[in-house]
Amino acid sequence: xxxxxxxxxxxxATRPIGVFDSGIGGLTVAAALRELLPAERIxxxxxxxxxxxxxxxxxxxxxxxxxxxxMLLEEGAKLIVVACNTASALAVAxxxxxxxxxxxxxxxxxxxxxxxxxxxxxxxxxxxxxTVQSRAYERAIHALDPSVQVDAQACPLLVPxxxxxxxxxxxTDDVIARYLDPMLRNGVDxxxxxxxxxxxxxxxxxxxxxxxxxxxxxxxxxALEVRSVLTADGLAAPMDETGGMRVxxxxxxxxxxxxxxxxxxxxxxxxxxxxxx
Amino acid sequence: xxxxxxxxxxxxATRPIGVFDSGIGGLTVAAALRELLPAERIxxxxxxxxxxxxxxxxxxxxxxxxxxxxMLLEEGAKLIVVACNTASALAVAxxxxxxxxxxxxxxxxxxxxxxxxxxxxxxxxxxxxxTVQSRAYERAIHALDPSVQVDAQACPLLVPxxxxxxxxxxxTDDVIARYLDPMLRNGVDxxxxxxxxxxxxxxxxxxxxxxxxxxxxxxxxxALEVRSVLTADGLAAPMDETGGMRVxxxxxxxxxxxxxxxxxxxxxxxxxxxxxx
Numbered sequence: 001x002x003x004x005x006x007x008x009x010x011x012x013a014t015r016p017i018g019v020f021d022s023g024i025g026g027l028t029v030a031a032a033l034r035e036l037l038p039a040e041r042i043x044x045x046x047x048x049x050x051x052x053x054x055x056x057x058x059x060x061x062x063x064x065x066x067x068x069x070x071m072l073l074e075e076g077a078k079l080i081v082v083a084c085n086t087a088s089a090l091a092v093a094x095x096x097x098x099x100x101x102x103x104x105x106x107x108x109x110x111x112x113x114x115x116x117x118x119x120x121x122x123x124x125x126x127x128x129x130x131t132v133q134s135r136a137y138e139r140a141i142h143a144l145d146p147s148v149q150v151d152a153q154a155c156p157l158l159v160p161x162x163x164x165x166x167x168x169x170x171x172t173d174d175v176i177a178r179y180l181d182p183m184l185r186n187g188v189d190x191x192x193x194x195x196x197x198x199x200x201x202x203x204x205x206x207x208x209x210x211x212x213x214x215x216x217x218x219x220x221x222x223a224l225e226v227r228s229v230l231t232a233d234g235l236a237a238p239m240d241e242t243g244g245m246r247v248x249x250x251x252x253x254x255x256x257x258x259x260x261x262x263x264x265x266x267x268x269x270x271x272x273x274x275x276x277x
Numbered sequence: 278x279x280x281x282x283x284x285x286x287x288x289x290a291t292r293p294i295g296v297f298d299s300g301i302g303g304l305t306v307a308a309a310l311r312e313l314l315p316a317e318r319i320x321x322x323x324x325x326x327x328x329x330x331x332x333x334x335x336x337x338x339x340x341x342x343x344x345x346x347x348m349l350l351e352e353g354a355k356l357i358v359v360a361c362n363t364a365s366a367l368a369v370a371x372x373x374x375x376x377x378x379x380x381x382x383x384x385x386x387x388x389x390x391x392x393x394x395x396x397x398x399x400x401x402x403x404x405x406x407x408t409v410q411s412r413a414y415e416r417a418i419h420a421l422d423p424s425v426q427v428d429a430q431a432c433p434l435l436v437p438x439x440x441x442x443x444x445x446x447x448x449t450d451d452v453i454a455r456y457l458d459p460m461l462r463n464g465v466d467x468x469x470x471x472x473x474x475x476x477x478x479x480x481x482x483x484x485x486x487x488x489x490x491x492x493x494x495x496x497x498x499x500a501l502e503v504r505s506v507l508t509a510d511g512l513a514a515p516m517d518e519t520g521g522m523r524v525x526x527x528x529x530x531x532x533x534x535x536x537x538x539x540x541x542x543x544x545x546x547x548x549x550x551x552x553x554x
Contacts, residue, residue, distance in 0.1 A: 048333070049327070049333060049337050050326070050327045051332075055328075055440070055530055056325070056326060056528045056530050057528050057529050057530045059529075060326050060527075060528045060530075063552075130530075156437060156440065156441055157434070157437050157438065157441055160433060160434050160437040161434065163332070163433065164433055164434055170451075171448060171451050171452055171455070174447075174448050174451070175448055178448070250337075251333050251334050251337045252334050252336075253332055253333050253334045253337075253407075275340075
């Protein structure tokens with residue numbers, strides 16, 4: 001498997017940042033990158049033909065992550081952002097070990113935001129089954145502060161509710177209560193939205209958690225980490241470049257795309273489709 | 278693409294029946310086949326690495342269906358059962374055109390059951406987004422009786438609720454009410470469970486629909502159609518054969534498998550994993 005970028009000239013700062021997600025949710029991260037780094041070109045691949053990753057095994061998630069990374073490298077990506085919590089939890093270490101470009105996931109930035117936010121040293125994490133089972137957030141939080149107690153809860157119904165568009169809905173509120181109440185009773189004061197879809201439920205989650213609980217997500221912190229890596233490696237695009245975004249999906253079903261586009265205020269332009277794997 | 282079975286001797290009645298589904302739900306069909314045709318060997322492939330199919334495009338669903346069919350033919354399948362409503366709706370015609378073995382889907386058997394059951398000539402159909410958008414049930418029902426009025430409703434939250442194990446739960450009851458009430462107000466007296474997972478919600482669906490509405494699913498009717506095809510083509514296994522079932526999944530995540538195994542009373546034995554595609 002040849003996983004070097006086309007051409008191999010990694011000092012070319014005008015190459016795009018490659019961003020991938022199992023689907024559309026990672027556009028929350030792409031939006032944060034666009035805002036913080038307007039001179040950068042973003043090449044986004046959403047693996048909508050095999051979405052969701054969150055209920056699948058580590059081996060399958062790792063295989064898919066390498067296949068999508070190869071698509072990004074074929075476009076000359078100078079850095080890869082794994083804008084999917086599940087793939088970040090299960091594949092970033094392997095990608096870092098085998099790819100020739102820097103890899104930035106969303107777990108460490110989210111963990112750092114949580115550790116900075118908590119006062120009670122009790123942090124809640126919500127995510128997919130695979131993310132929660134991996135215990136990746138616990139490890140990343142404990143690497144920063146071993147005294148923080150972490151309550152993690154898999155929330156497999158939230159993504160389908162978001163994709164159904166039931167963002168403000170009593171059924172969604174009931175499901176959120178079911179998932180959050182045990183950790184709220186345990187006194188968490190910070191809640192990590194450990195799935196890129198969840199910011200679309202920010203209002204509903206905040207309503208249940210109450211004003212004493214800080215909600216943190218990885219998007220902004222991940223963009224900040226990307227900026228430091230690019231700067232440190234001399235890979236940042238010149239300030240006078242006109243950045244942009246290209247979106248490729250592995251399946252053209254776009255029902256949820258319209259929900260995301262309007263909720264995120266992103267203009268995605270034309271979207272193309274390629275087969276992965 | 279060589280899509281003939283290994284060996285090519287299609288008169289060998291001891292070959293297995295190949296059954297495929299996007300995941301585990303098709304085991305409801307496999308269970309009906311085991312009950313009706315105990316002498317037959319069933320080779321079941323669940324494409325759990327790419328589940329669900331229901332929100333994906335027709336092109337992707339057709340490609341996956343050919344890839345999984347190839348796995349079944351490599352095992353010498355004498356007949357292929359598409360035990361997935363989404364794949365039946367979108368790929369059976371193409372499979373029939375290109376494969377050398379008979380192909381039986383679940384749409385036509387479900388439509389036949391509905392037409393036989395309705396008195397008011399108003400039938401409701403629930404299924405995935407892809408199944409409902411395909412209008413395959415409408416076409417199959419109208420081919421049998423053009424006077425039947427069909428109300429179809431996509432229910433993308435039901436499969437995640439079932440896989441979460443919330444089979445008897447007020448949240449599930451609320452979601453079911455949201456999906457069913459419009460068609461109930463329209464006076465349907467028959468409801469087609471157009472997704473192989475839905476029989477696991479039979480009690481909850483029946484409670485909402487009321488005693489005046491007949492619930493029909495494809496499993497038993499599909500098994501009856503398989504029996505007629507095998508008999509007509511001289512492919513039925515000799516009565517003294519000992520049938521059985523082998524299950525292969527494309528991803529080993531088995532959380533829902535335990536729910537299904539106990540709900541269906543199936544002994545699945547050892548399950549193996551193979552990569553598709």
